[in-house]
Amino acid sequence: MTSKKLNMKEKYSLLTRDLEWEYSYRDYEEIFKQESFEGIKITDWSKWEDPFRLTMDSYWKYQAEKEKKLYAIFDAFAQNNGQQNVTDARYVNAIKLFLTGVSPLEYQAYNGFAHTGRQFGGVGARVACQMQALDELRHVQTQIHAMSHYNKHFDGFQDFPHMHDRVWYLSVPKSFFDDARSAGPFEFMVAIGFSFEYVLTNLLFVPFMSGAAYNGDMATVTFGFSAQSDEARHMTLGLEIIKFLLEQHPDNVPIVQRWINKWLWRGYRVLTLVAMMMDYMLPNKVMSWQESFEVYFEEAATSLFKDLARYGIEMPDYAADAIAEKEHLSHQAWSIFYNYGHAAAFHTWMPTDQEMDWLSEKYPNTFDKYYRPRYEKWREMEEAGERFYNPTLPMLCQTCQIPMGFTDMENPTMTSYRQSVYDGERYNFCSNGCKDIFDYEPEKYVQAWLPVHQIYQGNCGGAEMEDVLGEYYRINLGTDNLDFHGSPDEARWNAWHNLQPAEDKLKKAS
């Protein structure tokens, strides 16, 4: 008997789509309970185009090969104490931010895609989500393993899941993902699959990995390369979900548009942490936040939304607001963290002269005018032995949960401030985007677990800051936090390299 040849598409369809059957002992709605409550109309799941046609046997094979190579590098890195080869110990704070702020999001993505991987009525969409769930689990676990060795030689990594559930600035990424996971399955896909993984991934995942590459961090960058093909799969899934929803029914268009508006703003606000990481935390800079924003958001999003115009989707609201902030965002964010350097789980510092010059060059319209004078003042204070720490607690935006430190872009000395009243209570916002998101679903956003409110209400270990930071957050005061200069991290680094304090080294280098 000679066998008939089946092409890839036919074969994948027989091995996946054809497994589905029409239920007759139970109703479809009982099995897929969540498919209709968001108002999305699906008329025909068979129109779903599989974004990647990967059967499980190939998946195991390819992924196992990648894992084998990755762990060989992790082993070599640990055996040779590769942490000694990063550009400067300050760099390590960027990956502390990553492990406490981003890796737990990979975990949440694992949860969220498992949820949609069960809830969608179309087997093609379900299987694609399940594979992404598995990949996301891979990412959180390999990130933990990549940073496990750093944890043995630097402070601030050691309690990352505990901190993610509690620490004030980590509620920014946490609430973002909680928001997406608590939404319906289609909104989750637009929020994470499309807005986050497709539109914004080059501004989140990539800068950290490029930062690792530029700063001699072999473990993290190897993870980055290894995850690249997973990320490419996730991007095709994100794009497919949008096209599928828009093609299924015209009534889906306004719902999807509203979700895109919301989630690009919500995601962009989380990127504040990346902006400051890029401009301030990398001893060897990859590019400025502004440059990266222009390439990966302004240019890429413009061409993407040109493509989506034929479905009736427009450039999201607030894009102009984000663009207006690009020359300020990283500086304002770093100032907030420098101010609250005693309450963070990583070190902060003032840029060196050389770094200030780089910032002037990259931000000619804003840095010298608004930020350099402030930094010079803080540096003087530090030199006089009075390093500035802000002892008060900041007010947080009800939606994005970032301290209300952003200014009006027309007038960068005035704090931007919006308010809404709901059910007799007043709520504060940092921006139009955050206010509109609240106003559309106030019953959701009033639930937010705002860290500062919680401290005031006595839910975070006590009334004294030491209780909150030490007991509740489990930050080791004076070890994990405060200025980099004088930290145990710095002392160890200098001992490894027979160095004077890092500033002297940098001065000499320049």
Next chain:
Amino acid sequence: MSIEIKTSTLEPIRHTFEHTKRRFGDKPASRYQEASYDIAPEKNFHYRPMWQPDKLLNDSSRTAIVMEDWYAYRDPRQYYYGTYVQARAKLQEVTESNYAFFDKRGFADRMSDEVKAKIIRCLVPLRHMELGANMNNVLCCAYGTSTVLTQAFLYNGMDRLGIAQYLSRIGLLLDGNSTDGLAKAKEHWMTDSAWQGLRRYTENTLVVEDWFEVFIAQDVVLDTLIYDLMYRQFDEKITEEGGSDLAMLIEFMQEWHKDNSRWVDATLKSTVAESEHNKELIGRWVADWQEKAVADMAPLAEIAVGEEAVNASVEVLNKRLAKAGL
């Protein structure tokens, strides 16, 4: 004699993460431990899920089973993603060469039409049931508590998709890719009276909300019975009837079931040992689902193997339950 390369040694400031240290002591932790314990979010969720407003996002009350510590479990295989995919890659490599060999030697042609028809009728429809198993295990992953459990559920769920795909390939191998075999198998699944009980059972599991009950109905009761019936008894029977080459094509399922059972048994045992409450509840679920499963699989068992087949599988299940303390 041994040679010794000198490397610079640096005294670490700690041996592992604080959460692994709290659980396992102040010593270097294994990769399985660092990847599996205490990494799921537990507290201070910001919003109630719109799809289930009476629960938190991660909420251990999605099952009636109660555990003081949901990380009391341990996967005896110590699978985290890396070890999982590498174990499956090894198994698939052997399987791939088996399938290629079967195809190259034209073993399908050595089987009689009766044997082929029997495989299409009795074995290949399981591909649909495996899809149900995929959905059930993914549900346990999505709504279960603690990574040490949920990751194993996802591995199981993906394994079931893989098995459904291998079963589909058996259907294709038997008829030279004409796809008639798969169409016939689906027809059996949909209308053949031998299959209707099992299809009803599967559809009924898909509406159960308590994820631990889903685990009992699917992974403990149904899988134990069906894997014994089909991959042990049917394998022997079809060999007697001249279809011994099928063994090459179902080795994956047999090896997988052995591997997966180690985890199922360990999970069941730890949960039962936790409390009388758990033991009593699981006992009730097992009794309910077992009664249905035995009745629902009887017509298939009779056609596939013979009259005594069901009882033999029930015996295997009972032994397994006894081992877990039930």
